[in-house]
Amino acid sequence: MLGGPFYRVRLGRKDALTSTTGSITGNLPSPNMTVDQLISLFARRHFTVQELVVLSGAHTVGFSHCSQFASRIFGYDGGARDAHDPAMNPRFAQALQKACADYVKNPTIAAFNDVMTPGKFDNMYYQNLLQGLGLLASDQALAADPRTKPFVQLYAANQTAFFNDFSRAMEKVSVLGVKAGRKGEVRRRCDVGKGFYMKSIRDMIQGKRRRLIVGVDDIRNYSLDLARRLILSPAEYILPISDALTEVTRNVDPKYLKEGERVLVGFSGQFGSRKITPRDLISSFIGSMVCVEGIVTKCTLTCALS
Known part of the structure; x- marks a missing residue:
């Protein structure tokens, strides 16, 4: 529907017996992580720097709430209320400041991760980063760090390479932490587990x-x-x-x-x-x-x- 790549998903993966919000902390990237923190997080799961960058391309669709990037558009680095992250395109920052003006009162206000083609799975996410149109600090940082920037440039210029590498990385994600033996359960309904x-x-x-x-x-x-x-x-x-x-x-x-x-x-x-x-x-x-x-x-x- 969104035009993204095809990749195989192996069958038979078991579900966990419990699911808690506390288990997310430290296991998923946060919007303000540095590149060092991102590389370390992915390395613990045996993912390379290139796989970090290509999986971040999933942000070509979806949205983020203003609270997740407010520090980039309001009072950046202790400055005035309208001070924004200098890595951000000024017009983009001003538009977000207007859209998120009341985000404290209304925390549901959000913006598209990909401002250019939000309803299409493509390589525009990487092109946006090179133009200062990255929404999250953790995304925009990928275009500045010398360890990750070459891959951002590669995928910005070559959508086929992005699709191929994304598919391989997602297949690797699909077998991450697979439960074997008596661990986990096989559910007939994914929304109904033990307990x-x-x-x-x-x-x-x-x-x-x-x-x-x-x-x-x-x-x-x-x-x-x-x-x-x-x-x-x-x-x-x-x-x-x-x-x-x-x-x-x-x-x-x-x-x-x-x-x-x-x-x-x-x-x-x-x-x-x-x-x-x-x-x-x-x-x-x-x-x-x-x-x-x-x-x-x-x-x-x-x-x-x-």
Whole structure:
């Protein structure tokens, strides 16, 4: 869609069991890192200086919030409010000062990493650096340091070289820190890992709610047989699941539920292919499992009371 290069991604990589913001610190480049710091960071992961420069080319798309480059456009080096980084194109700096004037009040204000072709994956990022149009300090520094500048010049002049080298570097990134043996997990859904529902339970307790929604697809991924039996006879399983969740919540917080209270369980997603509204019920559905406005039930014949 953006016109970038093709590269292969090896299959079978496991996901981590946990993901925390604290694990990012020191493992990803920050917008104000020096070239020395960038080279050291990438070298610890066995990436060369050239690979550092070519992977930085990913900033040909995307955006950065004003807070990530404010020190370059406001009061640079302790100067006046409108003092900007001299490495930055003056007109570019003035435009950013105007765009980010209220970034403290509104931290969502952002600017494109590539001001010239923000919606296209190309080598304009490198051309921008040579013109003082780099947004982040860590990016612009690549065009000044003698260790990295030759590669910036190479990719600015040769998009094919950039695409080829970027593809190889990304394939190398794809196998960085691969987990083997019992480490990590293979997820059927990338957004649901081990501990997902435990976190949901804690959030439910914190929010003083008594209803937990379980994804039908998650049950299928855990056990197709359990999902099939749940669909065929939901009443047989909903209460035991509710009892189990109630016991879990009591272990997490004994004061969460009053005596006699229980956690209610609901299901999201579709049971089979029939998901309908009451007005759509017809005689051919009798005896089938249907999902009527979020409630899973077996369709039976009813009549009005006189």
